[in-house]
Amino acid sequence: MSDPQILALVRFAYPGLGGFQTEHDTVAARQAHLWHPDRLEARFRTLEHLSLRTLAAQTDRDFRTLIVTGDTLPEPWRTRLLTLARRVPGAEVVFHPPMNQRHAMEEIVNARIDPDGGPVIQFRHDDDDGVGCRFVARCRETLDQVRPLWQAHGRLALDFNKGFMLRLTPDGPLVEEAARTHLGVAQALILRPTIRRTAVHFPHHRLGLLMPSVTLPDARMWLRGVDGTNDSRMDGQLDRLRPASPDQRAELEERFGLDLAAATASF
Numbered sequence: 092m093s094d095p096q097i098l099a100l101v102r103f104a105y106p107g108l109g110g111f112q113t114e115h116d117t118v119a120a121r122q123a124h125l126w127h128p129d130r131l132e133a134r135f136r137t138l139e140h141l142s143l144r145t146l147a148a149q150t151d152r153d154f155r156t157l158i159v160t161g162d163t164l165p166e167p168w169r170t171r172l173l174t175l176a177r178r179v180p181g182a183e184v185v186f187h188p189p190m191n192q193r194h195a196m197e198e199i200v201n202a203r204i205d206p207d208g209g210p211v212i213q214f215r216h217d218d219d220d221g222v223g224c225r226f227v228a229r230c231r232e233t234l235d236q237v238r239p240l241w242q243a244h245g246r247l248a249l250d251f252n253k254g255f256m257l258r259l260t261p262d263g264p265l266v267e268e269a270a271r272t273h274l275g276v277a278q279a280l281i282l283r284p285t286i287r288r289t290a291v292h293f294p295h296h297r298l299g300l301l302m303p304s305v306t307l308p309d310a311r312m313w314l315r316g317v318d319g320t321n322d323s324r325m326d327g328q329l330d331r332l333r334p335a336s337p338d339q340r341a342e343l344e345e346r347f348g349l350d351l352a353a354a355t356a357s358f
Contacts, residue, residue: 093209095234095281097154097227099146099216100196100290103138103172104131106161107192118189122161131168137219137316139175140259140354145221145314147179148348151228156182156216159199161189193292200289207284210234210241214279215290219316222277224348226251226312230279237305241281248304251277254313255343258332261358264351265332266339269315272306273298277313314347 104125106118124130146156156179160172164186176182187195204211212230216222223229233249234241241247254277256267275295280302282288298304317328335343343349 094153095209095212095231096204096284097212097230098200098203099154099156099214100200101138101142101156101158101216101218102192102196102291103158103160103218104134104164105159105187105192105195106189107195108189121189122163126161126165126168133318134218135168135171135175136259136354136357137318140350140357141221141257141314141316142216142218143175143179143182144349145224145226145347146182146216148224149227150225151231152180154181154212154227155203157185157199157203158182159185159187159196162186193289196289196291197287201287204284209284211282211284211286212279213282213290214277215275215295217276217316219318220276221257221314221316221347221349223251223310223312223346226277229307229312233305233307234281240303240305244303245283246286246302247281248273248298248302249279249281249307250298250304251307251310251312253308253311254315255311255339256317256328256332257314257343258317258329259354259357261355262334263355264335264340264343266335266343267328267331267333268311268339270308271315273304274313274315276315311342311346314343 106121106125176184185199252272253270256269258265273296280290
């Protein structure tokens with residue numbers, strides 16, 4: 092059996108239409124929303140200090156990261172994105188024309204998968220989310236443990252269901268320890284390499300109805316960014332966040348590889 096093909100799919104201010112809870116009627120309207128300088132500055136902060144930071148800290152580096160954005164992303168953001176990507180082993184920035192975002196991801200991902208190769212481990216990774224340093228390693232190890240189940244179905248979900256809700260602030264991180272099933276963060280799909288649909292085609296909250304799912308509750312593995320502008324509705328979440336305790340700060344740095352001093356200084 093061939094080694095798995097492992098991909099992280101990061102959509103960064105990609106102005107495609109469809110598949111989001113916050114929608115726009117035209118590409119121009121979506122670009123105006125996503126590429127507003129204030130919004131981009133905030134998203135670059137979480138991309139650098141949360142999302143890509145945790146991918147760069149992976150103990151298993153045998154995976155690819157695809158960072159997808161619009162083909163007309165203006166300067167200085169374009170160069171800034173390329174510079175950040177160079178810090179992540181195996182990362183590629185894909186400047187893609189605006190189109191239905193699911194169709195775009197299908198084109199992008201399948202152009203980088205060998206249909207005759209091993210199983211595809213694929214996970215969506217938003218620009219304000221993070222995963223534990225051993226997330227990729229755990230996905231590979233778990234595939235070895237459940238390979239007969241995957242072979243019987245051709246698709247299978249791995250769901251790490253414990254983590255932190257997290258907001259970066261000038262005064263340090265605000266957090267809430269939480270358990271959420273099929274949240275969509277630290278959740279991987281194992282697919283036959285001939286399946287063209289991607290991680291964004293399968294609604295994360297319905298995965299348990301679409302394919303077999305293995306839940307792994309043994310360790311906190313996800314960070315879910317919360318700032319009040321999330322596409323997914325998170326009513327009341329900001330009110331539940333509290334300043335991280337010393338133990339929680341240590342876990343954010345050791346388990347997830349964050350540099351909290353650099354994140355705070357970025358403000």
